[in-house]
Amino acid sequence: xxxxxxxxxxxxxxxxxxxxxxxxxxxxxxxxxxxxxxxxxxxxxxxxxxxxxxxxxxxxxxxxxxxxxxxxxxxxxxxxxxxxxxxxxxxxxxxxxxxxxxxxxxxxxxxxxxxxxxxxxxxxxxxxxxxxxxxxxxxxxxxxxxxxxxxxxxxx
Amino acid sequence: xxxxxxxxxxxxxxxxxxxxxxxxxxxxxxxxxxxxxxxxxxxxxxxxxxxxxxxxxxxxxxxxxxxxxxxxxxxxxxxxxxxxxxxxxxxxxxxxxxxxxxxxxxxxxxxxxxxxxxxxxxxxxxxxxxxxxxxxxxxxxxxxxxxxxxxxxxxx
Amino acid sequence: xxxxxxxxxxxxxxxxxxxxxxxxxxxxxxxxxxxxxxxxxxxxxxxxxxxxxxxxxxxxxxxxxxxxxxxxxxxxxxxxxxxxxxxxxxxxxxxxxxxxxxxxxxxxxxxxxxxxxxxxxxxxxxxxxxxxxxxxxxxxxxxxxxxxxxxxxxxx
Amino acid sequence: xxxxxxxxxxxxxxxxxxxxxxxxxxxxxxxxxxxxxxxxxxxxxxxxxxxxxxxxxxxxxxxxxxxxxxxxxxxxxxxxxxxxxxxxxxxxxxxxxxxxxxxxxxxxxxxxxxxxxxxxxxxxxxxxxxxxxxxxxxxxxxxxxxxxxxxxxxxx
Numbered sequence: 001x002x003x004x005x006x007x008x009x010x011x012x013x014x015x016x017x018x019x020x021x022x023x024x025x026x027x028x029x030x031x032x033x034x035x036x037x038x039x040x041x042x043x044x045x046x047x048x049x050x051x052x053x054x055x056x057x058x059x060x061x062x063x064x065x066x067x068x069x070x071x072x073x074x075x076x077x078x079x080x081x082x083x084x085x086x087x088x089x090x091x092x093x094x095x096x097x098x099x100x101x102x103x104x105x106x107x108x109x110x111x112x113x114x115x116x117x118x119x120x121x122x123x124x125x126x127x128x129x130x131x132x133x134x135x136x137x138x139x140x141x142x143x144x145x146x147x148x149x150x151x152x153x154x155x156x
Numbered sequence: 157x158x159x160x161x162x163x164x165x166x167x168x169x170x171x172x173x174x175x176x177x178x179x180x181x182x183x184x185x186x187x188x189x190x191x192x193x194x195x196x197x198x199x200x201x202x203x204x205x206x207x208x209x210x211x212x213x214x215x216x217x218x219x220x221x222x223x224x225x226x227x228x229x230x231x232x233x234x235x236x237x238x239x240x241x242x243x244x245x246x247x248x249x250x251x252x253x254x255x256x257x258x259x260x261x262x263x264x265x266x267x268x269x270x271x272x273x274x275x276x277x278x279x280x281x282x283x284x285x286x287x288x289x290x291x292x293x294x295x296x297x298x299x300x301x302x303x304x305x306x307x308x309x310x311x312x
Numbered sequence: 313x314x315x316x317x318x319x320x321x322x323x324x325x326x327x328x329x330x331x332x333x334x335x336x337x338x339x340x341x342x343x344x345x346x347x348x349x350x351x352x353x354x355x356x357x358x359x360x361x362x363x364x365x366x367x368x369x370x371x372x373x374x375x376x377x378x379x380x381x382x383x384x385x386x387x388x389x390x391x392x393x394x395x396x397x398x399x400x401x402x403x404x405x406x407x408x409x410x411x412x413x414x415x416x417x418x419x420x421x422x423x424x425x426x427x428x429x430x431x432x433x434x435x436x437x438x439x440x441x442x443x444x445x446x447x448x449x450x451x452x453x454x455x456x457x458x459x460x461x462x463x464x465x466x467x468x
Numbered sequence: 469x470x471x472x473x474x475x476x477x478x479x480x481x482x483x484x485x486x487x488x489x490x491x492x493x494x495x496x497x498x499x500x501x502x503x504x505x506x507x508x509x510x511x512x513x514x515x516x517x518x519x520x521x522x523x524x525x526x527x528x529x530x531x532x533x534x535x536x537x538x539x540x541x542x543x544x545x546x547x548x549x550x551x552x553x554x555x556x557x558x559x560x561x562x563x564x565x566x567x568x569x570x571x572x573x574x575x576x577x578x579x580x581x582x583x584x585x586x587x588x589x590x591x592x593x594x595x596x597x598x599x600x601x602x603x604x605x606x607x608x609x610x611x612x613x614x615x616x617x618x619x620x621x622x623x624x
Contacts (some may be wrong), residue, residue, distance in 0.1 A: 041240075041247050046202065052612075059612045079240040084197075087232045091197050143611035144520075144527045151619020208456075215456045299455035300364075300371045307463020353552075353559050358514065391552040396509075399544045403509050 049122030205278030517590030
């Protein structure tokens with residue numbers, strides 16, 4: 001792949017779940033990062049994207065790989081608040097770190113979601129070991145394709 | 157079936173979704189009623205019980221049949237509130253009537269859930285055309301078995 | 313239902329699996345009969361219809377109900393022969409009785425399949441306790457709908 | 469990975485499907501090869517392994533990748549013969565090349581299956597661009613894990 005990739009912007013989070021301290025992409029250099037942008041009540045997230053992110057976290061647990069959830073609430077903010085997310089994550093036994101995307105001051109779309117230019121949820125962003133965005137997709141990706149991309153990035 | 161069945165207690169709801177006015181079991185005499193007790197963030201509800209109730213509503217739309225959701229919140233009350241339920245129902249395109257079970261004064265378990273003696277969510281209650289409880293089950297039931305029971309009650 | 317139904321024609325089989333002796337519809341009066349017409353290498357049978365017939369046999373095991381497979385080979389006869397069917401039934405652990413539809417003399421379509429007027433495989437035929445055909449469908453039926461129809465016929 | 473891998477033994481086939489001429493592993497140097505050993509009437513093959521091999525063939529169609537089916541009949545030989553396989557492949561719309569493993573003279577287990585030391589069906593063998601066996605597994609592998617392994621081998 002000879003394209004020129006941009007560096008992933010840093011995650012801006014108002015809080016974190018399943019992580020004792022905030023994670024930064026810069027400290028994750030050397031690891032492949034899967035960023036799963038979701039809203040807890042979005043059906044495509046809940047039924048497909050979020051279980052897939054959890055499966056990736058488990059499948060590549062022994063590799064230099066980090067799955068991170070990014071709760072990018074851009075609608076129904078009062079309902080999908082951090083307390084609700086905490087219950088959701090516990091009930092669905094999500095174990096990977098989840099960042100609550102920082103609400104923006106003048107927009108319903110939160111800060112990191114804006115910086116990543118995501119169109120909706122679920123969105124999947126793959127960041128290589130150097131911190132470059134190698135894949136960004138709104139919607140579904142098959143497990144086979146996702147595994148294939150992660151495998152290729154792990155081997156770089 | 158020669159057993160003696162008890163009459164289903166009336167639904168006590170603080171509000172309703174997908175229904176212009178409150179439904180009562182007494183006005184539903186002559187119809188088979190499926191009562192699906194759920195909590196919006198309970199995985200067994202969201203992934204199995206609630207879609208099954210929706211499928212039953214559609215499958216038996218031309219029969220004297222009524223599916224009713226009963227949102228029996230007994231934990232995380234502040235998160236699974238009526239506003240959250242409204243968003244959930246819209247996002248998951250639930251079209252059948254849903255009663256918000258009336259919170260109890262001295263218990264985390266809401267009123268109708270107590271009266272029905274349900275053990276948790278999801279629970280499924282089948283009420284025959286005379287208003288008698290013919291089946292009550294905590295947990296999963298296959299579509300085939302549920303269809304079979306509804307069919308038998310419809311034929312009475 | 314006030315329609316006039318025709319009586320199901322008798323099964324004409326060259327051999328049987330999973331039954332010590334040939335079954336006849338006339339001796340099954342008083343039972344609801346599900347006839348699952350299939351070919352062992354038809355994907356819609358193998359992936360949906362046949363497992364569904366097996367599930368019905370199990371679900372209604374305590375009821376006056378009989379599931380019967382009807383191996384209606386109308387193409388690739390040399391490949392889907394009775395020996396192959398035997399291996400198939402054992403490998404897929406089919407336990408319900410299966411009739412091998414009698415090959416016809418002047419047609420690729422076997423005898424019972426012709427008499428039932430079936431258009432292809434899988435086809436589902438429901439026969440009531442009096443021996444009347446109440447439902448005949450080429451293609452898929454949901455478990456919920458099938459359960460509902462069986463339940464209604466059982467209650468007659 | 470610093471282990472020493474053995475070279476994959478050449479495929480010995482009595483015939484091929486979906487390929488105008490026999491394929492050899494030696495001519496596939498430079499490509500990652502997925503070898504899917506199966507029997508057409510083995511449920512774990514038919515329901516999981518074979519569709520997975522087909523999905524891999526499609527997912528990695530633009531990569532230096534080749535999926536090959538290996539019909540390793542070690543039981544019920546007369547039923548799962550090449551004619552039956554041909555019908556099966558057509559009915560299930562399998563498009564990737566399939567080798568019929570050469571029957572052995574003194575064993576029910578065919579030649580290539582013996583050389584690969586496979587324990588049963590389905591078995592999955594991954595061969596890297598140099599022709600070395602990098603993974604061999606009897607039973608199921610998730611799509612995510614398989615994708616990950618293929619991706620890593622493609623990147624070498």
